[in-house]
Amino acid sequence: MNVLKVSRLTIAAFVLPCLIIYVGIVFVPIIVSMYSGLLDWNGIGESKFIGLENFRNLFFHDPVFWPSVRRTLMFAVFSMAEIPVALLVAILLKRYVRRPNFLVSSYFLPVILSVVVVGQLWKTIYNPASMGGMLNQVLTTIGLESWTHTWLTEPAVAMYSLYFVALWQYLGYHTLIQYTGILNVPEEIYEAARIDGAEGFTADRYITFPNIIPIFKISIVLAFIGSLQSFDMVMVMTGGGPAHATDVISTHMYNMSFLSMKYGYGSSIAAFLVVLCLAATFLINLIFSKLEKRFS
């Protein structure tokens, strides 16, 4: 702080307006929504205070809730598992491609497309062969007819089809982040390492990775929080169907609040989601602070 040579008061004065707005549009709604979670309320009429009844139903009597939590967490796990792949792609780009900018931008392209566009695109790809679905037609052509599925409507595979689209869309995003991180590692270190006989993946293990742990962490947090909140892609492609087979926490919350008109109950799901996000962020930070210590 002292490096900045500004008094704490000044800092406070500058931070205050932003802080007020932030508290107003982030924390106040969270508190209000948590309070709504304690109500029996359809969203428009009279409300009744029922204490923790909503949470009790949510945790013990809701057949959709825990499966949707499981799917959400699986989503998060897959998204995080994608980061090492993105890192590998970034390393390969840096090492073997002379002008990688074009490739990086191409990988990044799906990210700037609206989720609705991506969703519709993949819906068409996933269609049954009789409706012109590309994936099934390709499978049939190369003789793997037994592998064809109605990808979005078989409860057993529908969720994985959705995971894949999300991974496809965000691979470029994480590759870009990792690639930028790698570029920031000073070239001299690699040169010094080469003299000592460390090249290729050995250099990556001992130089690249420890140097980009903070960047790696950003990617992990973004992937995790992003997939906990996944909503739009599920809505566009399956709407949580068939029969809740692709419901995640946020779509379940939406269904309850707006379609079943149980606003209080929906709010209790929202409260759960907030707590889950906070806990996850805390946990990830903890793990990474340990990791950083070990490598530095």
Next chain:
Amino acid sequence: MAKMSKLLSLVMTGTLALSLTACGGGSKTDEGSTSSNASGTSSNTTETVKEKNVTITFQNIYPDPTDPKNKLMNKLVKQYETDHPNIKIELDSLNTDQQKLKLKTQAASKEVPDITVVNPAAQMQPFVDAKLLAPLNDMLDQNGLKDTFQDGLLDWYSFDGNTYALPDGNNIGVVYYNKELFDKAGVKVPTTFEEMLDVVKTLKSQKIQPMAIGEKDSWTGSFLFMNMLLRTNNGPGFLKDVVDKKKTFDDPAFKEAVDAFENLVQAGAFQDGATSFDYNAGENLFKTGKAAMYYMGTWATGGIETSSVNGKVGVFKFPTINGKGNPDEFMLAPGSAFAISADSKHLDETKAFLNWFMINFPKEAFEAKGAVGIGQKVDGDFKAAGYSDMAMDVLGLFKDVKGGDLAFDNTMNPGTAQVHLTSIQNLFAQKKDATEVAKEHQAAFEANNK
């Protein structure tokens, strides 16, 4: 000292910036409330006082410019604004789902637009219970508006003797079929459900898609299922009996309907991946001649007329199941309806406008060729006005209507309805024992009606 003054100026700048934005917001809201107050008083005092400017927000579900109803709405609104220069009507055109969501959000903060759209019976009940809608009895008596509606139709929008909304439509569930594809496969219009299953199998064997459905919007399957229940129950009123605790979902009639529905699905009636097709995508299969049959409310007539299969399409009544039921009993779909906000700042002007709008609605709809399935009586010769043969067939079916049932979500509360919709959607994805389905329904009904 210099540092101190610097800091002070900083703080001052900060507060200045803050107060500026605050002022901006404040003055805006002030403006809004004064103008609305002014018009509020004007509407309360007599009309001889020179009219103040009034803006009426008109939320509607006619966003599509190719829809005849969109055209007639724009025409009527423009004409009314010309006749009443002091009144400005602001349109808020949304598609059905958006409108439902927006209204719920607005209702939560008690900011219902002057005119909005609600759905009949159980779906509008929460809004009525929350006293968000204005009773329209007085306005219905003006200019004889009440008598323009079909007999009994307004009952679906009335609670405790007050009518709260005016429907723009009154439709029935029918099966549209593609005559060309039927001829090609050599099948005839089925008169029993068993024949219908055979038709499905024959079409299927000739590689013609038998039926289209947009089951991602799960009400479509439910609408068809309820028609089957109407047959197996040997008449209407099953859900009402459940509500009145005279029957449970474990009733044989319900399970028979589930079985029949599953037979239809298992026979391969619907397109692969039906649960990922939304309403429009499902309907498009039929409208582009890729499917031979399509079960839907008669509101689809207009859309089919403007599609490539126009002229090849006929309609038939949903047949009897195991000899049960009467084909003249239909799924009734009293349409979405215009309601007025109880908190409207210009209640009188809004009522006057809606009264005029609804009185002119049937005539304009007739001219715009959109009068099939509207909720009001229409004078005029449809044939002479150039309505298509299919439209004439549909109008013919209307004459046969001898009662029927409402859709599930118009009869049961939203909580139960959602479980039902999911449960039916599930039948498209996997076969399930009818007893299980019944149990699921009963549990949901009991949990949501404590």
